[in-house]
Amino acid sequence: MLLEVKSLCTEFPVKRGVVRAVDDVSFEVSEGEILAIVGESGSGKSVTSLSIMGLLAEPGHVAGGEMTFDGKDLVHLSEKEYREMRGNDMAMIFQEPMTSLNPVYRIGDQIVEAIRTHEKVSKKEALTRAIDLLRKVGIPSPEARVRDYPHQMSGGMRQRVMIAMALACNPKLLIADEPTTALDVTIQAQILDLLRRLREDTDMAVLLITHDLGVVSEIADRVVVMYCGQVVEEAEVRLLFDNPMHPYTLGLLKSIPRLEDDDSKRLYMIKGMVPNPLEMPPGCHFSDRCDSCMQVCRERMPELVQVGDHKVRCFLYEEQDGHAKDAAEVKANEEKAREAIEAAREVSTAEALIEGDVAREAEEGGADER
Structure with a gap:
């Protein structure tokens, strides 16, 4: 089992009390599997993914439970150990790529930085890999587009850049938080097809966070339904849709x-x-x-x-x-x-x-x- 989450609780202390955004959540993700977490806004989907990635904003914190990734205990990892793991063993695609890409740096430089942070390679070799990654995610003329700034690309292209950056170090787990919400229907289909193809090529596991049941039916193997921070149902995707x-x-x-x-x-x-x-x-x-x-x-x-x-x-x-x-x-x-x-x-x-x-x-x- 690649990722195991057991009885996870995540809390946010506020003036009026304590908000338990994730309450006793348990699930597993196997190698090469696509697990979808669905639910309305406020159901705890994104907080669950941020808890796994160690990216909770203060004063949010994991209040209880266990998280194990590839045999490593995530709950007790230091920030330094988490930084070494993020981008290398596990990566995340955020909902809005424009807020995740630095607007004043070329996209090639940002992908190169992601590669060189975790691997000892030259800048030239990292740039060659960045171009190959852009080609792999379907960006035309990657040798030229690698010099573009984020504002010079469409929403679909920026999302592909985020996927390329996430895949830069061949992670074992990709967490995709609403990766198609800001895109039109045709681009959504292309991004889903890309995720499916990358899973088949690299045996990478995907944890897909979404509220779109159409997306779930297209790509997921299993589904976890969340409501008010709790898992209310879990099943194989066809079984859940049929019954x-x-x-x-x-x-x-x-x-x-x-x-x-x-x-x-x-x-x-x-x-x-x-x-x-x-x-x-x-x-x-x-x-x-x-x-x-x-x-x-x-x-x-x-x-x-x-x-x-x-x-x-x-x-x-x-x-x-x-x-x-x-x-x-x-x-x-x-x-x-x-x-x-x-x-x-x-x-x-x-x-x-x-x-x-x-x-x-x-x-x-x-x-x-x-």
Whole structure:
């Protein structure tokens, strides 16, 4: 196992108390695997990745748990040891490349610096490698573009430069924090294809942080769903999309518009907002927004239990003693959860009905004219 995270807790002391941004998070990443962490903004995805990289801003700190990378204990590493590891054994691509690249230095110089920081090579050799890296990530005319400044490149090109810089020392783990959010759809597809190809060529593991389930379905092997700093579901990607268990995961998938949807029903929307981290509801953090909420959900926090090939944190699947329910009860509860989701969509709006009728009449009229 390349990366193991066990019961990770990350806290930020503030004037009104302590914000636990990451609460008892556990997962593993194997060599050559792409693991996606998904969830709404504020779910703790980026803080988890920054905790792993040792890049938490003060006063944030790891308050508990274990992190092991390639046999090394990350929790007790000194800053010097972390600097030697970052960029060399593990690297990170940040969400907005323009804020990560120095605007007053040429991109070639920045890649050369990343290489020479960790390896004893000449500047000429490092520059040759920088050009090869730009070519590998699909930048045309790399010999010329290596002399460009960041502002002379498009968003997609800058993101490719960040990937080239991250790959400069052949890391074993690449953490990509929302690498396609600021890009248009066609460039998104190119970046995802690039990450997939690099994984196949180098057997590099990728920890992908995103809120885009479309991106997850395209590239990930396994998925971890986070909500309010906790893991609420984990499964292989196809299994999670075919059979989402947690009401939050089900709500995320149902919120995606589909061509086959009934236009007389409104698009499903998870009600409410993510709670204030200083004023979390008692019991399950998702209880106030859940269409399947039970009384026990407001009283106790569910545990992350193994149900078949899933891990899920929900009382629909957990007995009072903390063990998983039997298969028959699990299936019955899943049906109830799906019925609750559909019931929330049954409220037809006059606008939707009118628009649907107008569209059908126009289509029928067009067919008659033909």
